[in-house]
Amino acid sequence: xxxxxxxxxxxxxxxxxxxxxxxxxxxxxxxxxxxxxxxxxxxxxxxxxxxxxxxxxxxxxxxxxxxxxxxxxxxxxxxxxxxxxxxxxxxxxxxxxxxxxxxxxxxxxxxxxxxxxxxxxxxxxxxxxxxxxxxxxxxxxxxxxxxxxxxxxxxxxxxxxxxxxxxx
Numbered sequence: 001x002x003x004x005x006x007x008x009x010x011x012x013x014x015x016x017x018x019x020x021x022x023x024x025x026x027x028x029x030x031x032x033x034x035x036x037x038x039x040x041x042x043x044x045x046x047x048x049x050x051x052x053x054x055x056x057x058x059x060x061x062x063x064x065x066x067x068x069x070x071x072x073x074x075x076x077x078x079x080x081x082x083x084x085x086x087x088x089x090x091x092x093x094x095x096x097x098x099x100x101x102x103x104x105x106x107x108x109x110x111x112x113x114x115x116x117x118x119x120x121x122x123x124x125x126x127x128x129x130x131x132x133x134x135x136x137x138x139x140x141x142x143x144x145x146x147x148x149x150x151x152x153x154x155x156x157x158x159x160x161x162x163x164x165x166x167x168x
Contacts, residue, residue, distance in 0.1 A: 015073065016057070016058075017052060017057075017058045017072075017073050017076040017077065017080075018052075019049070019052055019053060019076055019079055019080055020053060021049065021050075021053040021084075025084045026050075026053070028084065029046045029049060029050055029084075029088075032046050032088070033046055033047060033050075041090075042088055042089060044065045044066065044067060045075050045087060045088045046088050047064075047065050048061050048062065048064075048065050048067065048072055048075055048076075049075065049076070049079055049084075049087060049088070051064055051065070052072075052076055058072040058073045058076055059072065075087050099138075099141060099142075099145050100138065100141070100145065100149065104132075104137055104138055105149055107132075107137045108128065108132050108137060108138075108146070108149060109149070109153055109155065111128070111131065111132065111135070111137070112128060112150070112155055112157045113155075113157075116157075117131065122157060122158050123157035123158060124157075124158060125143045125146050125147050125150070126143050128146045128150075128157070129141050129142065129143050129145075129146045132146070
């Protein structure tokens with residue numbers, strides 16, 4: 001007996017996306033595109049919305065700006081669901097809050113630029129972290145946070161010639 005074959009399903013036809021921008025939104029897109037200061041992805045999304053609003057299909061508009069069909073449809077759906085800002089601009093990304101605020105950073109940098117504690121010739125990263133917590137500058141801080149802070153300020157306290165001291 002032959003195995004039973006099933007009828008092949010036709011692939012789903014992509015949904016047709018139709019959107020109409022409000023006159024105020026059209027002006028905003030023109031302004032955004034004419035400034036030239038936006039990120040490329042913002043520019044592409046704005047231009048895509050203009051093309052779809054002008055009657056182009058999502059796939060044709062996507063091809064014109066250099067994105068695939070599904071991306072073009074997703075941007076159009078984001079406009080329909082959340083408006084112009086949701087479609088054109090990225091949502092804020094989650095992330096950890098900074099460990100040190102500006103005041104804490106400046107106090108640690110000032111501490112590093114001063115002499116090392118009595119009996120120690122130079123600052124080390126772990127010593128800076130311990131001293132910052134013992135002086136009450138921060139509740140706790142990792143060596144990596146201190147390393148990044150020193151790197152940003154181009155400080156190398158373990159190399160005496162890279163630290164400016166006020167005790168000449």
